[in-house]
Amino acid sequence: MTPLIIIVCYLGLLLALGIISSRSFRGTSKDYFVASHSIGPFLLLMSVFGTTMTAFALVGSTGKAFERGIGVYGLMASISGLVHAAVFFLIGIRLWVYGKKYGFVTQIQFFRARFDSQRIGYVLFPILAMLVVPYLLIGIIGAGKTVLPVTAGAFPDLFPNAATPQWAGGIPVWLTGLVICGVVMTYVFLGGSRGAAWANTFQTIVFMVMGLVAFVFIANSLGGLTNASKVAIQINDQGEVVQPYRWDTANNQLVVNDPPKVVGRIIEGESDTAGSYSPRPLLSRQVTTVELENVNKKTGEVKTFTREYGMSTWMFLTYLFIPLSVGMFPHLFQHWLTAKSARAFKLTVFAHPLCILIVWVPCVLIGIWATGILPPLDPTKVSGVLGQMVARLVSSPILSGFLIAGILAAIMSSLDSQFLCLGTMFTNDIVIHKLGSGKLSDRQVILIARGFVVGIVTLTYLLSLVAPQNVFDLAVWCFSGFGALFPLVFAAVFWKRVTKAGAYACISAATLSWFYFFAKSGFGSELILGPGIMPVAVCFLISTAALIIVSLMTRPPSEETIKKFFPDKAS
Structure with missing residues (x-):
């Protein structure tokens, strides 16, 4: 019960923060949507970083490292660090300038003006919303997967959890998702973008600190970093x-299996220079396909499935396109617009x-170590790896509660921004655009935005009950959609010749x-084409x-549009 009490107290603290931030609310739609362009460098860093890390970074990366190994860090983290910084510098600052100069509140307003097309907003809105919803889903699903194992045994009569008997009595995924949605919706409802920025800053600090604490504690439980690296599964x-x-x-405590426990066998793989398979496939990028066995301790039923450790060169290289997605994140665009000045970037x-x-x-290292501690898990269950490692290796209920609160902080730090951005886009790009500027008071505008936030939170929660449960793979599909749209924003900012068509x-x-x-x-599973x-x-x-091709075949944009967005070059 102790971890649950700490989690409840943390959620209560967030609600209090939302109430406090609402007192700084200036009552205008501009303040609700972009905090009156008043966010400084530190708050901008924390809010931008927090909104891009979500369940994908903590829960998803741990689960994917459990499946594929050390290469997951190279796939997303090392590439993302460079690509994200480049996008912030090359595109984020320019979009902030346009937003400040022309009063843009949303991404769609920029595209409407840049391509001199009102209809493009009606085309983009459902597409962007469709891609944001999976992003929301991974947060809600990730929260539930994390809390369930840590609270196992707390309510055995109330939540028997027949589907996951090993976690009987734990808070079910659906209930955790409902509570998380309610908390985030409340402080976004009250404080708008300022409330989201304050909450993001607080939660980003919490999950970064708690993440390091979890890492140190788990590493020490496994005998230190050197010994922990030996715990992962091996191939004899x-x-x-x-x-x-x-x-x-x-x-x-950690004990030696003598002899080592066999959990699977190789199907195929790439031989190293010595002519044998890599004995530590999770610490290598060599592609090795194995068949694993998971035995149900209660029924004795043996479930087998295949898994591919490592990754091909093609997979490693083509993952480069996924971090480009940040250039098209509508919630990130809104965070950029909250900046006080370009220097804040x-x-x-x-x-x-x-x-x-x-x-x-x-997170990646914990996922690798988990392969030697947990039984083989099929793709639908790997999202719970981080929660299971905390539940097994962290013996202190108090520390366990704080660590789970840190994971929830990472999840909620992105949910708030995404809920807010959808409400902002619907209000400004659909309602106000259709009715005309000045037809609604600020109070009516904020009321509409808040109403849509409530609606999208409800819809997302209901979808989370039936959505695929692999957080990492669902997130990759979300990012892939935004990444495929990246040429649109890049061309809009740098290519004068790009046309509406x-x-x-x-x-x-x-x-x-x-x-x-x-x-x-299959609507959310991992898909690899050809050689990877x-x-x-x-x-x-x-x-x-x-x-x-279409831009070169159609009439160039008007001189007025070019002068508006490329004033120095056109003068």
Whole structure:
């Protein structure tokens, strides 16, 4: 019960923060949507970093490292650190300038003005909303997957959890999701973008500190960093996948399996120079396909499934297109507009890669170590790896509660921004645009935005009950859609010759190609093309080609538009 009490207290603290931030609310729609452009460097860094880290970074990266190994850090963290900083510098600052100069509150307002097209907003809004919703889902699902194992046994009569008997009595995923949605909706409802920025800053600090504490504590429980690296599954000379250690729950200590426990066998793989398979596949990028076995301790039923450790060169290279998605995140655009000045971006550009390092390294390593502690888990259950590791290795209920609160902080620090951005887009890009500026009072505008936030929170929660449960893979599909649209914003900022028709072609090509691959994946599972190519790379190239070809074949934008967005070069 102690961890649950700490989690409840943390959520209560967030609600209090929302109430306090609402007292600074100036009562205007501009303050509700972009905090009156008053956010300084530190708050901007924390809010931008917090909104990009979500359950994908903590829960998802741990689960994916459990599946594929150390290469997950290279796939997302190291590349993201560089790409995100470049996008913030090259695109974020320019969009802030346009927003400040022309009064843009949303991403769609910029595109409408840049391409001199009102209809493009009605095309973009449902597409952007469709891509944001999976981003919301991974936060809600990730929260539930994390809390369930830590609270196991708290309410055995109330929540028997027949589907997951090992966590009987734990708070079910659906209830955690409901509570998280309620808390986030409340402080966004009250404080708007200022409340979200304050909450993001607080929660980002919490999850970064708690993440490091969890890493140190788990590493020490496994005998230190050197010994922890030996805990992960290995492959012996007979091609068997074995666990050399196990966690003795009764005595809370790591013990040697003698002989090592066999949990699977190799199906195929790449030989190293010595002519044998890599004995530590999770610490290598070599591709090794194995068949794993998971035995139900109660029924004795054996479930087998295949898993591919490592990653191909093509997969590693084509993942580069996924971090480009930040350039099209509508919630990130809104955070950029809250900045007090262009100088506020400086700290974000330089510190963001370091923050990614601090968060991702511990999560990836914990995921690798977990392969030697936990039984093999199928893809639908890997999102619970981090919560299970905390539940097993952290014996102190108080510390366990604080660590889970840190994980929830990471999840909620992005949910608030996404809920707010959808409310902002609907109000400004659909309602006000349709009725006309000045037809509604600020009070009515804020009321509409808040009403839509309540609606989208409700819809997202209901979808979370039936959505795929692999946080990392669902997030990758979300990022792939935004990444496929990146040529649109890049061309809008840097290419004078891009046309309205080219923009429509880019949007159509990106959306149709993304949906084709998404459906082919079974709507949310991992999909690899050919030798290891990520679908986002194909979608990106198709949308880029459509944008360039159609733009060159159609009439250039008007001189007025060019002078508006490229004043120095046009003068």
